[in-house]
Amino acid sequence: MNPAELLHALYLVAIVAEAMTAALAAGRRQMDWFGVALLGAITALGGGSVRDVLLGRYPLSWVENPHLLLITCGAALATIVIAHHMRHLRRVFLFLDAVGLVVFTIIGCNIAAGLGLPVVIVIASGMITGCVGGVLRDVLCADVPLLFRAELYATVSIVTGASYVGGQWLGLPHDSVMLGSMLIGLALRLLALRFGWSMPKFVYTESLH
Amino acid sequence: MNPAELLHALYLVAIVAEAMTAALAAGRRQMDWFGVALLGAITALGGGSVRDVLLGRYPLSWVENPHLLLITCGAALATIVIAHHMRHLRRVFLFLDAVGLVVFTIIGCNIAAGLGLPVVIVIASGMITGCVGGVLRDVLCADVPLLFRAELYATVSIVTGASYVGGQWLGLPHDSVMLGSMLIGLALRLLALRFGWSMPKFVYTESLH
Amino acid sequence: MNPAELLHALYLVAIVAEAMTAALAAGRRQMDWFGVALLGAITALGGGSVRDVLLGRYPLSWVENPHLLLITCGAALATIVIAHHMRHLRRVFLFLDAVGLVVFTIIGCNIAAGLGLPVVIVIASGMITGCVGGVLRDVLCADVPLLFRAELYATVSIVTGASYVGGQWLGLPHDSVMLGSMLIGLALRLLALRFGWSMPKFVYTESLH
Numbered sequence: 001m002n003p004a005e006l007l008h009a010l011y012l013v014a015i016v017a018e019a020m021t022a023a024l025a026a027g028r029r030q031m032d033w034f035g036v037a038l039l040g041a042i043t044a045l046g047g048g049s050v051r052d053v054l055l056g057r058y059p060l061s062w063v064e065n066p067h068l069l070l071i072t073c074g075a076a077l078a079t080i081v082i083a084h085h086m087r088h089l090r091r092v093f094l095f096l097d098a099v100g101l102v103v104f105t106i107i108g109c110n111i112a113a114g115l116g117l118p119v120v121i122v123i124a125s126g127m128i129t130g131c132v133g134g135v136l137r138d139v140l141c142a143d144v145p146l147l148f149r150a151e152l153y154a155t156v157s158i159v160t161g162a163s164y165v166g167g168q169w170l171g172l173p174h175d176s177v178m179l180g181s182m183l184i185g186l187a188l189r190l191l192a193l194r195f196g197w198s199m200p201k202f203v204y205t206e207s208l209h
Numbered sequence: 210m211n212p213a214e215l216l217h218a219l220y221l222v223a224i225v226a227e228a229m230t231a232a233l234a235a236g237r238r239q240m241d242w243f244g245v246a247l248l249g250a251i252t253a254l255g256g257g258s259v260r261d262v263l264l265g266r267y268p269l270s271w272v273e274n275p276h277l278l279l280i281t282c283g284a285a286l287a288t289i290v291i292a293h294h295m296r297h298l299r300r301v302f303l304f305l306d307a308v309g310l311v312v313f314t315i316i317g318c319n320i321a322a323g324l325g326l327p328v329v330i331v332i333a334s335g336m337i338t339g340c341v342g343g344v345l346r347d348v349l350c351a352d353v354p355l356l357f358r359a360e361l362y363a364t365v366s367i368v369t370g371a372s373y374v375g376g377q378w379l380g381l382p383h384d385s386v387m388l389g390s391m392l393i394g395l396a397l398r399l400l401a402l403r404f405g406w407s408m409p410k411f412v413y414t415e416s417l418h
Numbered sequence: 419m420n421p422a423e424l425l426h427a428l429y430l431v432a433i434v435a436e437a438m439t440a441a442l443a444a445g446r447r448q449m450d451w452f453g454v455a456l457l458g459a460i461t462a463l464g465g466g467s468v469r470d471v472l473l474g475r476y477p478l479s480w481v482e483n484p485h486l487l488l489i490t491c492g493a494a495l496a497t498i499v500i501a502h503h504m505r506h507l508r509r510v511f512l513f514l515d516a517v518g519l520v521v522f523t524i525i526g527c528n529i530a531a532g533l534g535l536p537v538v539i540v541i542a543s544g545m546i547t548g549c550v551g552g553v554l555r556d557v558l559c560a561d562v563p564l565l566f567r568a569e570l571y572a573t574v575s576i577v578t579g580a581s582y583v584g585g586q587w588l589g590l591p592h593d594s595v596m597l598g599s600m601l602i603g604l605a606l607r608l609l610a611l612r613f614g615w616s617m618p619k620f621v622y623t624e625s626l627h
Contacts, residue, residue, distance in 0.1 A: 066330050080411045139348060203448050204446055268473070296624055
């Protein structure tokens with residue numbers, strides 16, 4: 001299995017994991033089966049779609065490969081059946097969610113770098129790919145997005161993207177840069193989960209208006 | 210009146226009906242007149258706009274035909290005047306809303322099929338066209354979208370799209386397929402309203418995090 | 419400084435002011451530093467991005483000029499440090515926010531007019547550029563957008579755009595039309611703030627469903 005194949009395999013694992021955690025969020029809101037499937041697909045594929053729309057990169061991945069829609073809807077629906085057993089799989093899911101975050105990020109960085117965009121946009125493209133799916137999930141659940149309040153989630157995406165950009169700048173081989181950045185991001189995310197690291201919060205209680 | 214003209218006439222009826230029901234949602238949130246007009250236009254035209262942005266299909270319909278903006282804003286504002294009489298028209302509006310759902314769906318299917326996209330995307334395009342306007346309305350009202358919780362609304366859109374795809378696969382004449390799919394979808398929606406049919410819900414009360 | 423340079427300078431002032439007021443909204447929601455930076459960038463650059471996506475106009479401004487991302491994130495983060503002093507600057511910020519509204523609006527009108535689009539779309543493009551950033555901010559804070567409920571904010575944008583279109587129709591010089599429309603819009607906004615003008619509200623308490 002070469003690195004491109006590994007990345008694609010990890011991508012499939014990642015969209016399944018994202019669709020399944022989205023399905024649990026849907027269940028907490030008592031959505032119907034259709035809502036579960038749709039929220040799963042939007043969460044898993046939304047980050048890449050928003051990236052492609054912002055970059056004007058058509059066709060979108062799921063328009064070209066409709067099986068991505070079927071896989072994510074299917075994974076979300078399967079979650080309804082196995083939800084009672086997922087409690088025991090909590091750690092597995094947190095791990096897969098972290099894998100998904102860094103895999104999505106690297107795919108987004110790859111695409112922007114391949115278009116010859118500046119490094120700030122390469123990092124932003126990785127972050128949009130990695131994080132926007134969860135933002136859409138939270139907005140559709142009428143929550144303030146967790147991204148804006150949670151432990152190092154977006155920071156992990158930025159660090160992963162910055163490692164990618166830095167590795168390329170140093171002239172390291174592309175495959176090593178991809179794998180190395182993913183490992184750095186994954187380690188940071190797991191350490192943040194383990195030790196409850198979080199960014200400082202900005203608390204402001206006055207009103208301008 | 211040939212089928213294409215009928216579809217266009219039904220489309221105009223549908224965007225007016227969607228704008229008017231959105232205006233009532235705005236009134237329940239005590240929005241100002243401007244908010245009413247805007248929510249009406251976004252709800253009526255948002256599904257088609259999101260579809261075209263996702264498919265990279267420019268220009269958007271209301272950019273090419275600005276009178277669509279004027280019609281939907283006007284319909285929403287007119288609702289402010291006649292809202293007190295609309296209670297008696299409840300059934301008429303539920304019927305027009307159902308017509309709008311199937312008309313939007315068929316238009317979305319037509320467009321994707323015309324672009325030669327795969328059947329899964331033809332059905333998804335119909336569903337996005339039919340359902341996203343209402344999702345935008347609910348998000349802008351800070352509600353969990355009704356779509357994810359309500360009676361067969363999205364299911365009707367999928368069944369309509371699947372009938373369209375099935376009819377084309379059987380090689381039936383295009384106009385018959387369009388009209389037949391709309392009648393199937395409309396019948397299902399009216400039966401669901403009459404008998405209170407709904408999709409089963411997924412209720413999940415544990416937290417993964 | 420010619421009018422184009424003035425408009426660009428005002429644009430930079432406007433995105434900084436929008437990013438800073440968004441940072442305060444983030445602080446009221448107790449977002450972390452990352453959320454503050456992101457909400458600042460989305461609020462300041464979101465209106466122009468949505469306009470360009472709807473018009474199919476690529477690349478987006480911040481993809482082509484990534485320093486816009488850095489400026490807006492930086493302004494939002496700087497707000498964390500100086501927030502305690504901003505109470506005394508309340509009037510300055512309300513003024514800069516009004517400047518931002520009319521500057522964004524005129525830029526949006528300019529772009530649509532330059533594409534040869536119809537006048538309704540020129541006004542709509544101005545309004546989208548001027549107002550959508552704030553809508554995204556409110557949706558990401560899980561609020562009903564202020565735009566739909568607040569004092570003449572969107573109306574100011576429409577009046578500014580209509581003055582621009584009217585001035586062009588009268589054949590007045592382009593620079594005079596731009597500056598004149600901005601002054602008309604700014605005056606209306608400041609008067610609305612001073613005297614608490616607002617649009618009438620539509621209050622509807624019955625349910626259709």
